[in-house]
Amino acid sequence: MKKVLTIAGSDSGGGAGIQADIKTFQELGVFGMSAITAVTAQNTLGVHGIHPVPPSFVEEQMDAIATDLSPDAVKTGMLVDREMISIVAASIEQRGWRRVVVDPVMVAKGGASLLHEGAVDALIHELIPLSYVITPNLPEAEKMTGIKIHTMEDQKKAAKIIHTMGADNVIIKGGHLQDSASDLVTDLLYDGEHFHTFTSRRFHTRHTHGTGCTYSAAITAQIAKGHTVHEAVSLAKTFISSAIEHTLELGDGHGPTNHQAFREFSKQLK
Numbered sequence: 558m559k560k561v562l563t564i565a566g567s568d569s570g571g572g573a574g575i576q577a578d579i580k581t582f583q584e585l586g587v588f589g590m591s592a593i594t595a596v597t598a599q600n601t602l603g604v605h606g607i608h609p610v611p612p613s614f615v616e617e618q619m620d621a622i623a624t625d626l627s628p629d630a631v632k633t634g635m636l637v638d639r640e641m642i643s644i645v646a647a648s649i650e651q652r653g654w655r656r657v658v659v660d661p662v663m664v665a666k667g668g669a670s671l672l673h674e675g676a677v678d679a680l681i682h683e684l685i686p687l688s689y690v691i692t693p694n695l696p697e698a699e700k701m702t703g704i705k706i707h708t709m710e711d712q713k714k715a716a717k718i719i720h721t722m723g724a725d726n727v728i729i730k731g732g733h734l735q736d737s738a739s740d741l742v743t744d745l746l747y748d749g750e751h752f753h754t755f756t757s758r759r760f761h762t763r764h765t766h767g768t769g770c771t772y773s774a775a776i777t778a779q780i781a782k783g784h785t786v787h788e789a790v791s792l793a794k795t796f797i798s799s800a801i802e803h804t805l806e807l808g809d810g811h812g813p814t815n816h817q818a819f820r821e822f823s824k825q826l827k
């Protein structure tokens with residue numbers, strides 16, 4: 558069985574972070590492992606508290622995994638601050654891990670900051686050069702590039718800039734694009750040579766907490782299983798669309814997506 562490591566924060570509410578990643582890995586048939594960077598106290602109404610794990614202990618978790626359970630692919634999520642990014646990046650580099658999917662998590666759905674403002678530089682200079690795939694949403698891509706993104710042309714411009722920062726494959730997610738005259742969401746993949754687009758239906762629901770985590774975890778799992786980035790994104794898009802469509806309606810706020818939906822739904826199709 559392929560082994561996949563997520564280096565990310567814990568969401569006590571179970572919809573995002575480590576919990577979303579591990580559920581997604583399990584659903585997609587890979588063995589999920591974790592190095593936890595922070596513990597959050599949160600539910601669907603918001604983040605009530607954040608308790609970072611000392612970076613040296615994040616490194617210890619990564620060392621324990623590296624020396625016994627070498628991962629076939631790695632993803633990063635919430636990385637808290639500059640010091641955490643530096644230690645995680647150095648540890649990834651030292652281990653020679655190459656299939657690294659970076660989800661540049663910055664802000665939670667309710668607005669809580671999951672990455673210190675001053676850490677974007679470290680993300681750009683230390684982690685992006687090690688990334689095989691990076692999956693920013695529009696606000697994250699704007700923060701990283703300094704440009705405003707309103708159209709697909711802007712998405713392309715941002716993808717090229719992030720590629721020059723050192724990411725092999727850049728996926729700019731279109732979910733936040735306000736141009737929703739069409740009820741579609743288009744994600745853009747730039748592999749350094751070609752642009753590819755992936756389009757799905759837009760579901761009008763508030764239950765989208767953990768969408769980014771789940772999508773990037775699904776991409777990571779498919780890469781671990783040997784899929785190309787293009788195949789992995791296409792498969793992950795189907796997985797996340799199903800998880801958003803078949804909502805669970807849990808909690809009074811921004812509820813989680815349904816990680817079981819893809820499995821349940823494809824069973825019905827058989």
Ligand code: PXL
Nearest residue numbers: 566567568573574635665767
């Ligand atoms: O979706 C981003 C995210 C990542 N990681 C953790 C989170 C969240 C959003 O709330 O809580 C731990």
